Amino acid sequence: MSDINVKAPEHYINRELSFLDFNQRVLAQAHDRSLPLLERIRFLGISCSNLDEFFEIRAAGLKQRIELGSLNAGPDGMSLADQVIAIHERALALVKDQYELLNQLVFPALASHGIQFVNGKTFTPEQLAWLADYFATEVEPVLTPLGLDPARPFPRIQNKSLNFIVRLTGKDAFGRDAELAVVQVPRALPRIVRLPPTADAPGTTHFAFLSAIISTFVQQLFSGMTVDGAWQFRVTRNSDLFVDDDEEVDNLLRAIEGELAQRRYGAAVRMETSLDCPDDIVSFLLRHFSLTHDDLFRVNGPVNLNRLTAIYDLVDRPDLKFPAFTPCIPRRFAAKEDMFAVLREGEVLLHHPFEAFVPVIDFLRQAGTDPNVLAIKQTLYRTGPQSPVVNALVDAARAGKEVTVIIELMARFDEAANIALATRLQEAGAHVMYGVVGFKTHAKLILVVRREQGKLRRYCHFGTGNYHPNTARVYTDYGLFTCDAAMGEDLHELFLQLTSPTRVATMQKILQSPFTLHDSLLAKTRRERELAQQGKPARIIAKMNALVEPQIIQALYLASMAGVKIDLIVRGICALRPGVPGLSSNIRVVSIVGRFLEHSRVFVFHNSGEQEIFCASADWMERNFFRRIEVAFPIERPQHRKLIMDDLEGYLADNTQAWELRADGTYERLTPGEHPEFNAQAALLRRYVEVAD
Numbered sequence: 001m002s003d004i005n006v007k008a009p010e011h012y013i014n015r016e017l018s019f020l021d022f023n024q025r026v027l028a029q030a031h032d033r034s035l036p037l038l039e040r041i042r043f044l045g046i047s048c049s050n051l052d053e054f055f056e057i058r059a060a061g062l063k064q065r066i067e068l069g070s071l072n073a074g075p076d077g078m079s080l081a082d083q084v085i086a087i088h089e090r091a092l093a094l095v096k097d098q099y100e101l102l103n104q105l106v107f108p109a110l111a112s113h114g115i116q117f118v119n120g121k122t123f124t125p126e127q128l129a130w131l132a133d134y135f136a137t138e139v140e141p142v143l144t145p146l147g148l149d150p151a152r153p154f155p156r157i158q159n160k161s162l163n164f165i166v167r168l169t170g171k172d173a174f175g176r177d178a179e180l181a182v183v184q185v186p187r188a189l190p191r192i193v194r195l196p197p198t199a200d201a202p203g204t205t206h207f208a209f210l211s212a213i214i215s216t217f218v219q220q221l222f223s224g225m226t227v228d229g230a231w232q233f234r235v236t237r238n239s240d241l242f243v244d245d246d247e248e249v250d251n252l253l254r255a256i257e258g259e260l261a262q263r264r265y266g267a268a269v270r271m272e273t274s275l276d277c278p279d280d281i282v283s284f285l286l287r288h289f290s291l292t293h294d295d296l297f298r299v300n301g302p303v304n305l306n307r308l309t310a311i312y313d314l315v316d317r318p319d320l321k322f323p324a325f326t327p328c329i330p331r332r333f334a335a336k337e338d339m340f341a342v343l344r345e346g347e348v349l350l351h352h353p354f355e356a357f358v359p360v361i362d363f364l365r366q367a368g369t370d371p372n373v374l375a376i377k378q379t380l381y382r383t384g385p386q387s388p389v390v391n392a393l394v395d396a397a398r399a400g401k402e403v404t405v406i407i408e409l410m411a412r413f414d415e416a417a418n419i420a421l422a423t424r425l426q427e428a429g430a431h432v433m434y435g436v437v438g439f440k441t442h443a444k445l446i447l448v449v450r451r452e453q454g455k456l457r458r459y460c461h462f463g464t465g466n467y468h469p470n471t472a473r474v475y476t477d478y479g480l481f482t483c484d485a486a487m488g489e490d491l492h493e494l495f496l497q498l499t500s501p502t503r504v505a506t507m508q509k510i511l512q513s514p515f516t517l518h519d520s521l522l523a524k525t526r527r528e529r530e531l532a533q534q535g536k537p538a539r540i541i542a543k544m545n546a547l548v549e550p551q552i553i554q555a556l557y558l559a560s561m562a563g564v565k566i567d568l569i570v571r572g573i574c575a576l577r578p579g580v581p582g583l584s585s586n587i588r589v590v591s592i593v594g595r596f597l598e599h600s601r602v603f604v605f606h607n608s609g610e611q612e613i614f615c616a617s618a619d620w621m622e623r624n625f626f627r628r629i630e631v632a633f634p635i636e637r638p639q640h641r642k643l644i645m646d647d648l649e650g651y652l653a654d655n656t657q658a659w660e661l662r663a664d665g666t667y668e669r670l671t672p673g674e675h676p677e678f679n680a681q682a683a684l685l686r687r688y689v690e691v692a693d
Contacts, residue, residue, distance in 0.1 A: 006558060023047050037109050037322040039447060062087075103301065168222060209312065211302050325685060330355060352477045354688035355688060360467065447488070656679045
């Protein structure tokens with residue numbers, strides 16, 4: 001063991017390239033002909049929105065560090081400049097794949113099902129007439145063409161907005177030569193337009209992209225001039241917010257509001273243009289946005305493929321979607337209306353989306369109307385507009401309950417929504433706090449304090465996912481209801497940390513970032529290693545979204561070298577290299593990409609047969625361990641332990657939606673081969689449809 005350096009750069013995969021590999025696995029779902037067509041289109045859109053966010057945050061951050069002169073490389077040793085080059089090459093290949101899929105598979109497949117996209121080359125005379133009227137009445141009135149000359153400089157272009165650059169000949173109304181103009185397309189206009197049915201194609205539904213409509217009728221915007229060409233372009237900008245950690249908490253909301261106004265106009269990091277955009281126009285745009293050809297992506301289709309996902313709701317075709325299912329309600333909740341009485345009988349574990357999110361909302365509603373409930377405390381990270389969770393908290397505050405809500409204002413891309421929620425809760429009389437400056441509150445927690453027989457009892461909900469009813473239908477997450485006294489005391493101490501100056505509490509059962517979670521996981525991994533060295537059975541199973549933290553990876557390498565069997569279910573980024581002889585031969589890494597977004601975090605340690613299982617809100621990343629408030633909570637009821645272990649073993653046995661990471665950093669999609677086909681998510685659906693426990 002001493003001959004192998006677990007810190008050597010060759011033992012680590014670059015996190016940025018690992019994310020792009022994950023996005024390629026998402027795109028592979030769009031290629032999968034066994035999936036319903038509209039679901040494949042959704043995966044195509046997800047791969048595009050993922051790539052957008054990657055450039056807005058990760059690629060933008062790398063560029064910013066280069067500009068500041070940073071020379072720090074990550075554990076993999078790749079320089080920042082080399083990462084930027086590798087990202088461009090990998091992203092180019094991904095984008096090429098996206099548009100080939102669109103043109104060669106998606107459009108023909110849609111047409112075969114009576115859903116056809118038409119454009120300027122295929123519009124029929126009847127469609128052209130209808131579109132001309134649509135353009136004149138719905139589109140042209142909200143467009144403002146902007147000429148480019150010394151008196152009219154290049155307009156500010158919003159992040160990811162649809163724009164056209166137009167080449168012109170002729171003179172304008174004032175007799176001036178005009179060569180170029182920009183047309184910015186407001187976000188309020190629908191990007192996909194349904195055309196009326198035509199007599200010559202009964203049974204076919206026709207759609208057109210807004211970009212195709214504008215391209216066809218752009219001449220009408222420039223009366224008296226000749227349009228020589230009009231080409232789409234889109235600019236992606238740095239969208240990470242910067243708020244000084246030294247800001248006073250009472251100014252945090254105003255600081256974030258100020259940053260949000262600038263997000264739309266951060267530094268440009270990527271430009272997309274039409275494939276046929278002339279080289280001189282492309283060069284002009286690149287110069288204006290201070291970009292190079294390494295930041296350029298020429299695309300054969302609409303510049304924002306994510307807009308295509310609107311088709312999912314625009315057509316009523318259940319035959320082209322996953323079969324609908326109704327999440328079940330656990331039998332104990334279904335059999336008794338009083339949730340507090342149910343929890344006094346024992347803990348309840350929910351598994352979303354297979355089990356409904358409704359009990360969480362009911363828990364808050366009952367707490368808000370129960371005369372014996374004195375206080376409700378909750379963390380909110382993402383919850384969505386018009387949230388029934390927030391509605392329940394507002395009603396509870398208005399009913400006179402002591403309601404305290406920790407809202408994370410810095411939840412990326414949900415900042416504006418969370419500011420609005422904070423205002424609404426404050427107006428209802430709730431105490432609203434913004435957590436701890438410098439540490440995102442990412443833990444998912446509810447604490448209800450109830451008076452029973454002259455004493456106070458605490459009821460708790462711990463979750464791995466957000467209190468968001470919509471994502472609870474498509475993300476896999478666990479939620480634990482308990483009135484365990486020690487768990488309640490731990491949660492009470494944690495809320496004290498979040499709302500008031502206090503000491504670091506000694507938790508009895510839960511593990512917490514940034515204080516105990518990292519050290520505890522290292523200690524438990526070390527214990528498994530020591531047990532293996534003693535010749536005893538040792539095993540670790542961990543499921544998460546991302547694994548990049550170097551100390552954890554090094555501890556896993558050492559445990560593997562000692563003989564610990566380690567199974568890692570990592571949906572997205574993974575910097576660890578499994579299967580390296582002498583280093584990680586005992587480590588297996590699989591990624592599950594399927595109908596539902598794998599989001600739950602679960603950590604299992606064999607512990608000489610005294611098995612420990614924790615569910616958590618935290619991935620194994622530096623930010624989660626050191627810059628966030630996170631919680632890992634124990635699973636103690638034997639039936640719940642068995643349920644979770646069955647789930648994990650199912651993921652490890654998946655041979656249809658699983659990808660296995662190889663030592664060279666590539667992923668291989670597993671296939672049944674000679675074995676029976678097994679899809680873990682499908683099996684979970686069947687289990688919960690058949691038995692609501």
